[in-house]
Amino acid sequence: MGYYILVGILALAAGVALGFFIARKYMMSYLKKNPPINEQMLKMMMMQMGMKPSQKKINQMMQAMNKQQSK
Structure with missing residues (x-):
């Protein structure tokens, strides 16, 4: 039992x-x-925060996020 x-x-x-x-x-x-955030979403978030997003800045942020995600 x-x-x-x-x-x-x-x-x-x-x-x-x-x-x-x-x-x-x-x-x-x-x-x-x-991925949960793409370039378009990142651009919208930056615009909502009052920033003018340049393509270079968006690319830098995407690379940083991808690098952080791969750890």
Whole structure:
């Protein structure tokens, strides 16, 4: 009787751990394919903050964000 409970608990723990790692891998690949902020969104944010966005500044910010995301 105690053996079945132990096996059930171990199977549950293994399922939770496996599910966590599968979900984590899926989300990381999804975010890599679909970054949350693109150049257009960044330009709109800068304009809302009262800045005049130049293409050079947008490119610098995108590179910095991509570098931060890859760490």
